[in-house]
Amino acid sequence: MATDNLTPTQPPSVAAQSATLEYRPRAGRYDEAYTDTGEVRPHWQYVLNALDQLGPAGLESRQRKAQRILRDDGANYNPTGGEQQSREWGLDPVPLLIGSEDWSHVEAGLSERAELFDLILRDLYGPRELIKSRTLPPELVLGHSGFLRACSGLGAPNEQQLILHAVDMVRGPDGQIQVVADRTQAPSGAGYALENRMVMSRILPSLIRDSQVHRLALFFQALRRKLNSLSPNGGSPRVVILTPGAYSETYFEHTYLANYLGYSLVQGGDLTVRDGYLWMKSLDGLHRVDVVLRRVDDTWCDPVELRGDSHLGVPGLLEVVRAGHVAIANPLGSGVLENPALLKFMPQISEFFLGRQLSLASTQTWWLGDPEDRHFALDNLDKLVFKGTQRRPGQHSIFGAELSESQRKSLLKELMRNPAGWVAQSANLPSTVPVWQSTDLTPRPTVIRGFAVADEGSYTVMSGALTRVAGEGSQVVVSNQLGATSKDTWVLASEPQRFTTLRDQQTAPLTGEQSSDLPSRVVENLFWMGRYSERAESSTRLLRTVFMQLNSINSLPDSVRQQLLQSVTEVTGTRPGFFAPPAKEGLDPEPELISVILDANRYGSVCSNLNAMLNCTEEAREMLSGDTHRVLSDLRDTIRELPQQLQPGSLSAPEEALDPVITSLLALSGLSQESMIRGFGWRFLEMGRRLERTLQSTLLLRSLLVPVLDDDQEQQMLEAALMCGEVLVTYRRRYRSQPEMRNALILLLLDRSNPRSLQYQLSQLTQHLYELQGGDSTSLLSPERRKLLEARTLLQLSDADQLAEQDSDGQRVALDIMLGQLFILLTETSNLIAGHYFEHQRNPQRLVNTSWSDDE
Incomplete structure (x- = not known):
C-alpha cells in the first residue's frame, strides 16, 4: 500500500510556525494559511505540521512524483x-x-x-x-x-x-x-x-x-x-x-x-x-x-x-x-x-x-453602457479592472494601474468606441x-x-x-x-465521509458480447495509429541497418552502398533523396539520412510518421490504457532528444539513437496485444499494423532484392533484408549457412511461423476481416475480403525458386512482378476497408455560408 510516512508530532490543536519550511505571507493580502499576526490558521495546523516533517527534500520528491503521474496520464x-x-x-x-x-x-x-x-x-x-x-x-x-x-x-x-x-x-x-x-x-x-x-x-x-x-x-x-x-x-x-x-x-x-x-x-x-x-x-x-x-x-x-x-x-x-x-x-x-x-x-x-x-x-461591477457607470470608470481607471462583455480567445482582464501611458490611451479609445462592450470591476x-x-x-x-x-x-x-x-x-x-x-x-x-462510487449508475446490463458502440472516427484513428506506427518502425529499422552497414569496419562496395541508400528513399517515399542525379564522389550521405529521420515537415520521415501516429492517439485517447499513455510520453521525450543525439559530425553511432524509438514502438505493439480488449478498436488497430507491415515489406524487398548483384554483394543485401525483418539470427540457426536468396525469400515471404513474414500478415488480416463480418463462413465475401483472398492466393501460389531466378538484364522479374501486384492488391484492400467502415456521406450544410466575427 502506498504511504507518505507522515506522523505529525504535534496534535492538530496546537498552532506552530513551520520549523523547516519558511513562509512569509504577503502584506496587504488575506493569506489562506496564516493570520495577519503570523499564526497558523487552525484548520491548516495538522497539514502544515505534516508537510514540515517531510521537509524540502520530501516535498520536492512529492512534486516530481506528481508531475510524473500527470505526464504518464497525459494530463x-x-x-x-x-x-x-x-x-x-x-x-x-x-x-x-x-x-x-x-x-x-x-x-x-x-x-x-x-x-x-x-x-x-x-x-x-x-x-x-x-x-x-x-x-x-x-x-x-x-x-x-x-x-x-x-x-x-x-x-x-x-x-x-x-x-x-x-x-x-x-x-x-x-x-x-x-x-x-x-x-x-x-x-x-x-x-x-x-x-x-x-x-x-x-x-x-x-x-x-x-x-x-x-x-x-x-x-x-x-x-x-x-x-x-x-x-x-x-x-x-x-x-x-x-x-x-x-x-x-x-x-x-x-x-x-x-x-x-x-x-x-x-x-x-x-x-x-x-x-x-x-x-x-x-x-x-x-x-x-x-x-x-x-x-x-x-x-x-x-x-x-x-x-x-x-x-x-x-x-x-x-x-x-x-x-x-x-x-x-x-x-x-x-x-x-x-x-x-x-x-x-x-x-x-x-x-x-x-x-x-x-x-x-x-x-462590484460597473457597466460602461450606463453613462453614470462609464463616467465613474473613466475617472477611476487606475483603480479598476476592465473586461469585455464578450469572451474572446486570448483576451484577459486589464488592470488599469499597470498600464503605461500609451496603453492607457489605447484602452480609453477602445472604451469610448464601444462602451457597452466593457465592464469595470473592483481590483x-x-x-x-x-x-x-x-x-x-x-x-x-x-x-x-x-x-x-x-x-x-x-x-x-x-x-x-x-x-x-x-x-x-x-x-x-x-x-x-x-x-x-x-x-x-x-x-x-x-x-x-461515506464511501460512494458510480457503480449503481450503470444504465445498461454488462454483457460479454463485443460492442460496436464506438464512433467510426475513433476506430479509423486506431487503424491509422497502427499504420503510422508500423510505417515509423519499418523506416527506423531500415535506417538503423543502413547506419550499421555504413559504419561497419569493412567498407561497402559502391553498388551495395548506393542500393542501400536508394532503398531508404524508396521505402520512406522521401524522393528525390538518393535518386537525385549523382553528386560528387564520396559525398557524405549522413545529412540526407538525418533529414529523413528528423525533418517533421518532410512527408515520409520518421518524425513525420511518429507525429502522425501521436495525432491519431490523441483522437483515440479514451481507448488507450494508462500504460500506453506512459509509453507515448516516453516516445515524445525520445523525439525531442533525437536532434541532440543526431547532430552531424557527432562521434556517437547514429544507430544507437534510433534504438529507443524502436523499443517504444515495440512496447506499444506489445501493449495492444496484452492489454486491449479484443473489440472492434483492437481489430482495426491490428489490421492497420498488418496492412502497413505488408506494404512496407514489399517496398523493402523490391528495393533490396530485385536488382541482381555479385555473390558477395548480394549476400550483404540479404543480410540487410533479414536484419530489417528481425530474422537474421533465425536464418543462421535454421540453415547454418550464409544467406541464400531462395531460403531468405521463404523466410521473409512464405513462412507461416514467422510473425513478420508476408504470409503471416495476410493470414492475420483474413482472420480480422472474417471476425468483423460476424464470423459466418457461409456469408458472401465482402469486396475487401475478396481482394485480400486474391492477394493471399497470389502469395501462396508463388514458388521460391522461380522468385529467386534472375534474367539476363540483372533483375529478378518474377519477384518484382509478384511484389508489385501484391502492393497494388493491399492498397486496394486498404481503400475498400476505408470505404466500407470509415467514409460517411457529408451532412447537409446551409446554402449561404456565414462567418461571424467576434464583434457580432
Missing part, C-alpha cells in the same frame, strides 16, 4: 488550442484547505446562485420578465453574441435548464469570498479537479485520509444521474460528450470525463441528424443519441442555424432539440449568462426572483496561498472555481474545487493561459 492543457503550445498540467503538492464551517457558507451560496442563474436562463429565452420590468436593459441581453434568438422557447417548462454551473471566486482582503465570473456555456475544470485529487491520493494518501477530506465522487454521481434523467426518449439513454477535438484547450479533460463516466466521446463529424433524431455513426450503423454533454461553444454547435462556417457542430442539431428528441447540457444559448455585466444587476435580479440578496456576493486582490517553489513555500494569488450540478430539484455542489494559482508572484491575472498552476482543494469534513 495537459493547450493554452491556444494548438498542438505545438501544449504543456503538461501543473499541480502543486501543497493543497488548498477550506474548513467545514467556511465551506458550508460557500456551498449554500453556490447552490443558491445556480438556482438563480437557472431562473435567469429560463426567463431570457421565455417570458423575458427581467427585460419587461426594466430590471435588465434590453441591449445588455439582446445585443450580446451569447443570446441566440433561434433558441427562444426551447426549454421545457418547470424543468431545470442550467445543468452545470461553474463560479470563479476570490477571497478579498477582508476574508470574504466574492464571485468574479460565472461559466455556463461548457464549464471546464471539474475533470482537472478530479485528476488533481487522484494524483494527490497517490503522493500523500495518508494525509488525505487523516485530514478527513470530502470526496468528489458524490458530485460526479449526481452529474451522471442528472444526465441520464434528461433523456426524452425513454429506455436506457445513450449519453455522449461532444468535444471540439484534440486541439481543444481542455481536450484531456474531455477524454478523462468520458472514461470516468463511461460515455462515448464524440466530435461533430461523428453525429448526424436523420428523421428528426440525433445519431452517432458507428461501425455497424447509426445509434440514437439521447443526451449530449457538450464542450463546444454555443454558436459552433449547428452550422445550419447558427454559425455557418463551423465544422465542430452537427447540422440540424437545433431542429432535433426543438422537436424534443435530444437534450443538450448545457442548453444552447446559455452563453449569454457569462456576460460579466450581469454581475452589476445581480442584486436587483435576486430581489426580483428570490425576494432577497444572494448570500455569496459578486464583485480585488485575491488571497494568497502557500505554493512550493523548489526550496521553500511562497505566497501566490489564487482563484477558486466551484461547480454545481442540477440534481432532484436543486443543485449538488462539488465538495472541492479547481484552484488555480499564479505562475509568478507578481502576476495579478490568474489564468491557465498565462501559465497558472493548480492545487487540489481539500474541504475538511467534521466527520468521516
Whole structure:
C-alpha cells in the first residue's frame, strides 16, 4: 500500500510556525494559511505540521512524483488550442484547505446562485420578465453574441435548464469570498479537479485520509444521474460528450470525463441528424443519441442555424432539440449568462426572483453602457479592472494601474468606441496561498472555481474545487493561459465521509458480447495509429541497418552502398533523396539520412510518421490504457532528444539513437496485444499494423532484392533484408549457412511461423476481416475480403525458386512482378476497408455560408 510516512508530532490543536519550511505571507493580502499576526490558521495546523516533517527534500520528491503521474496520464492543457503550445498540467503538492464551517457558507451560496442563474436562463429565452420590468436593459441581453434568438422557447417548462454551473471566486482582503465570473456555456475544470485529487491520493494518501477530506465522487454521481434523467426518449439513454477535438484547450479533460463516466466521446463529424433524431455513426450503423454533454461553444454547435462556417457542430442539431428528441447540457444559448455585466444587476435580479440578496456576493461591477457607470470608470481607471462583455480567445482582464501611458490611451479609445462592450470591476486582490517553489513555500494569488450540478430539484455542489494559482508572484491575472498552476482543494469534513462510487449508475446490463458502440472516427484513428506506427518502425529499422552497414569496419562496395541508400528513399517515399542525379564522389550521405529521420515537415520521415501516429492517439485517447499513455510520453521525450543525439559530425553511432524509438514502438505493439480488449478498436488497430507491415515489406524487398548483384554483394543485401525483418539470427540457426536468396525469400515471404513474414500478415488480416463480418463462413465475401483472398492466393501460389531466378538484364522479374501486384492488391484492400467502415456521406450544410466575427 502506498504511504507518505507522515506522523505529525504535534496534535492538530496546537498552532506552530513551520520549523523547516519558511513562509512569509504577503502584506496587504488575506493569506489562506496564516493570520495577519503570523499564526497558523487552525484548520491548516495538522497539514502544515505534516508537510514540515517531510521537509524540502520530501516535498520536492512529492512534486516530481506528481508531475510524473500527470505526464504518464497525459494530463495537459493547450493554452491556444494548438498542438505545438501544449504543456503538461501543473499541480502543486501543497493543497488548498477550506474548513467545514467556511465551506458550508460557500456551498449554500453556490447552490443558491445556480438556482438563480437557472431562473435567469429560463426567463431570457421565455417570458423575458427581467427585460419587461426594466430590471435588465434590453441591449445588455439582446445585443450580446451569447443570446441566440433561434433558441427562444426551447426549454421545457418547470424543468431545470442550467445543468452545470461553474463560479470563479476570490477571497478579498477582508476574508470574504466574492464571485468574479460565472461559466455556463461548457464549464471546464471539474475533470482537472478530479485528476488533481487522484494524483494527490497517490503522493500523500495518508494525509488525505487523516485530514478527513470530502470526496468528489458524490458530485460526479449526481452529474451522471442528472444526465441520464434528461433523456426524452425513454429506455436506457445513450449519453455522449461532444468535444471540439484534440486541439481543444481542455481536450484531456474531455477524454478523462468520458472514461470516468463511461460515455462515448464524440466530435461533430461523428453525429448526424436523420428523421428528426440525433445519431452517432458507428461501425455497424447509426445509434440514437439521447443526451449530449457538450464542450463546444454555443454558436459552433449547428452550422445550419447558427454559425455557418463551423465544422465542430452537427447540422440540424437545433431542429432535433426543438422537436424534443435530444437534450443538450448545457442548453444552447446559455452563453449569454457569462456576460460579466450581469454581475452589476445581480442584486436587483435576486430581489426580483428570490425576494432577497444572494448570500455569496459578486464583485462590484460597473457597466460602461450606463453613462453614470462609464463616467465613474473613466475617472477611476487606475483603480479598476476592465473586461469585455464578450469572451474572446486570448483576451484577459486589464488592470488599469499597470498600464503605461500609451496603453492607457489605447484602452480609453477602445472604451469610448464601444462602451457597452466593457465592464469595470473592483481590483480585488485575491488571497494568497502557500505554493512550493523548489526550496521553500511562497505566497501566490489564487482563484477558486466551484461547480454545481442540477440534481432532484436543486443543485449538488462539488465538495472541492479547481484552484488555480499564479505562475509568478507578481502576476495579478490568474489564468491557465498565462501559465497558472493548480492545487487540489481539500474541504475538511467534521466527520468521516461515506464511501460512494458510480457503480449503481450503470444504465445498461454488462454483457460479454463485443460492442460496436464506438464512433467510426475513433476506430479509423486506431487503424491509422497502427499504420503510422508500423510505417515509423519499418523506416527506423531500415535506417538503423543502413547506419550499421555504413559504419561497419569493412567498407561497402559502391553498388551495395548506393542500393542501400536508394532503398531508404524508396521505402520512406522521401524522393528525390538518393535518386537525385549523382553528386560528387564520396559525398557524405549522413545529412540526407538525418533529414529523413528528423525533418517533421518532410512527408515520409520518421518524425513525420511518429507525429502522425501521436495525432491519431490523441483522437483515440479514451481507448488507450494508462500504460500506453506512459509509453507515448516516453516516445515524445525520445523525439525531442533525437536532434541532440543526431547532430552531424557527432562521434556517437547514429544507430544507437534510433534504438529507443524502436523499443517504444515495440512496447506499444506489445501493449495492444496484452492489454486491449479484443473489440472492434483492437481489430482495426491490428489490421492497420498488418496492412502497413505488408506494404512496407514489399517496398523493402523490391528495393533490396530485385536488382541482381555479385555473390558477395548480394549476400550483404540479404543480410540487410533479414536484419530489417528481425530474422537474421533465425536464418543462421535454421540453415547454418550464409544467406541464400531462395531460403531468405521463404523466410521473409512464405513462412507461416514467422510473425513478420508476408504470409503471416495476410493470414492475420483474413482472420480480422472474417471476425468483423460476424464470423459466418457461409456469408458472401465482402469486396475487401475478396481482394485480400486474391492477394493471399497470389502469395501462396508463388514458388521460391522461380522468385529467386534472375534474367539476363540483372533483375529478378518474377519477384518484382509478384511484389508489385501484391502492393497494388493491399492498397486496394486498404481503400475498400476505408470505404466500407470509415467514409460517411457529408451532412447537409446551409446554402449561404456565414462567418461571424467576434464583434457580432
